[in-house]
Amino acid sequence: MTASSIAKDLRAEIRAGTYKPGDRLPSEAALMATYGVARMTARHGLSMLKDEGLTVTRHGSGVFVRAFEPIVFDSTGKKSDDSTIIPVMDETDAGLTVRTLAVTPEEEPTEEARVALGLDEGVQVTTRERLHVRGRKPLLHGVSYIPASIAAGTPIAQDEIGAGGTYARLKELGHEPVKFHEDVVARMPTIEEIEALRIEPGTAVLQVMRTAIDSDGKPVEYSRIVLDGGEFMLRYDFDA
Template sequence: MTAASIAKDLRAAIRSGTYKPGDRLPSEAALMSNYGVARMTARHGLSMLKDEGLTVTRHGSGVFVRSFEPIVRDSTGGKAGESTVTAEIDETGAGLVVRTLAVTAEAEPSEKIRTTLGLAEGDKVTVRERLHLRERKPVLFATSYLPAAIAAGTPIADQEVGPGGTHARLTEAGHAPVRFREDVVGRMPTIEEIEELRIEPGTPVLAVTRTAFTKDGSPVEVSHVVLDAGEFMLRYDID
C-alpha cells in the first residue's frame, strides 16, 4: 500500500494548496528516504498523480503541479458568417491561430461519413483538415467532410476558403447550414493525437462530431473535432 499512500499524501497536499500549480513536488529520491521505499515504488506513486492529470513531469527537472486555464469554446455563440470553429472561440481564445493542413477536393468517404451525409455509394466528399494553435501549441484538430457535389469547384475545396469561411460559401451556394448537432465524448487520446496535439500524459481529449444541416434537414457537413481537454471548456447555451 505504499505507492498508493504516497500518491494519497501528495494528492491531499496538492488539493489543500500545500503545493500550488507550478510548484515542484518532492523528488523520487526524497520520497524514497521519506517513506523508506524502493525507487520504483516512489515512482509508481508519482505516476499515479500524472495519470490523474494532477502533475506534469519534466525530465531532468522534476515533477510539477499542473494548472488548468481553459479556452471557452462557445458552440452556440458564433456569429453567422464566420468560420465554423474560430467564431466559437470567445475572447479568452485570443491568440488562437488556425492552420489549414490539407484540403482534398474529392475523396472516398468512409462508410460512416457517407451515410451520415446521406450520400449514395460512389459519391465523393471534400475533406478539410485544420489545426488550431494556442501560443504555438496545437490544441484542436478538426476534419470536415462535405459532399463533393456541393463543395468541389467552390472555394471550399481551396486551401483558402475566403472571408466568412466554409459556412459563408455554403450559404452562397444555396446550402446554408442552419441547424447543428454536436455529439461529445470524452476519452483518452490515441498515440497519433498525443503526438499531433502534444497532449500531456493524464489528459483526455474531447471528441466532438458536429453535423450541419440545411433548412430542409439535409446534412451538408460533418466535422470531427478533437480537442485537448486540458485546454478547452465547451459551452452550450440552450433555450
Template sequence: MAALPSGVLGALDPTSDRAVFRQIADQLREAIDKGQFGEGDKLPSEAELVEHFGVSRMTVRNSFSVLQGEGLVLAEHGKGVFVRPRPPVRRLASDRFARRHRDQGKSAFIVEADAAGSRPEVDSLEVKEERPSQDISARLGSPRRVLARRRRYLLDGRPVEFAVSYLPLDLARNTPIAQPNPGPGGIYARLEELGHRLDHFDEEIRARMPSPHEVKTLQLASGVPVIHLIRTAYDTEGRPVEVCDTVMAADAYVLAYELPAT
C-alpha cells in the same frame, strides 16, 4: 537537503487500507489542486519524499507514476518531476455557431479564442477530394465523393484540437471552400453565400482515451483523454451540408450549453 515546504505534506495514515504510494500521490495531488505547487513547479525530489515519509524510493516512484498517469505531472530525466502546464481552457459554448459571428467575419474558433484572451492559430491544413467512409457518407446523404478539410488548432502555440470537415463535392468544388483560406467567417459563411442558409447543427460527443496518432498530434501528456465530437450541419431545406469530425484535448475545454426548459 532542502526541507519540504511547511504544511504542504502531512503524515501517512498507518490505519488506512489505501496503499502507501497512493496516500503519497493523494497528498501531492491535493497540494497541486490547492495551488501549493503551481504549473511548472518542481515537486519534492525522491530523496526528500523518502526522508519525509520514511518509505522506499520505489514507493515514491510509484506515487509519481500515478500522477503522471493522471496527466498532472511530467518527469524530466535528471531534473525531477514538474507540475504539467495546462493549455488555456476554452469554453465550447452552445452559441458558437451563431450567425452573428459569421456576419462579423469570425469563425467559431476565433470567437471563442478571443473570449478566452488567447492567440489562435491553424496549422497542418490539408484540403483534398476523396471518397468518404461509410459513416461520413451516410451522415451526408450518401455522396460518392467529398471535399475534406483537415486542420489542427492551437491556442498560444499549444495544440488543442484537430478536425476534418467533409462537404458534398457538388457543393464545395470550384468554390472558396476548396481554398486553404475560405475567407472571413469560414466555410459556414461561404455555404450561406452559396444559398445554403444554415438551419441547425446536430452534435454527438463522447470522451475516450486517445490513439497514439492523437497523442502525437495534440502533444498529450500521459493520462489525458480526448473529447470526440461529430457535428452535422443542415441547411433550411433539411440537407446535410457538412460533417465535422473533431478530436479535442479534454483538459483544454469546458463544454458549456444553455438548454431551454420548455
C-alpha cells in the same frame, strides 16, 4: 507505505491548494526520506499523479502541478448578422492560429461521414483538414466533409477559404447552416493523436462529431474534431 498512499497524500495537498498549478512537487529523494520508502515506490507514487493528468514532468527539473486554463469551445455559438447561431471558438483570445493541413476537392468519404451526411455509396465529398495551434503546441485536429456537389469548384475546395470559413461560403452557396447536431465523447487518445497533438500522459481527448444542416433539412457539413482534453472546456446553453 505504498505508492498509492503517497499519491493520495500529494493529490489531497494539490486539491487543498498546498501545491498550486506550476508548483514543483517533492522529489523522489524527498519522498523517500519523508515516507521511508524505496526509490521505486516514490517514483511510482509520482507516476500515478502523472497518469491521472494532475502533473507534468519536466526532464531535468522535476514533477510540477499541471495548470489548467481551459480554452472555451462554445457550442452554443454566437449570432451572425442575421441571427443564425454558429458554434464558435474565439481563436484570437485563446491565442490560437489555424493551419490548413490538406484540402481534397473530391474523394470518397469515410463511412462515418457518409452516414452523417446521408450520402449514397459512391457520392464524393470535399474534405478539409486543419490543426489549431497555440505557440508550438497543437491543441485541436479537425476534418470537415462537405458534399462535393455543393463544394467542388468553389472556395471551399481551395486552401484559402476566405473570411468566415466554411459556414460563410455555404451561406453564399445557398446552403447556410441553420441547425447543428453534436455528439461528444471522451476517450483516451490513439498513438497517432498523442503524437499529433503532443498530449501529456493520462490525458483524455474530447471528440466532437458535428453535423451542420441547412434550412431544407439537408446535412451540408460533417466535422470530426478531436481536442486535447487537458486544454479545452466545452460549453452549452439550454433553454428551460
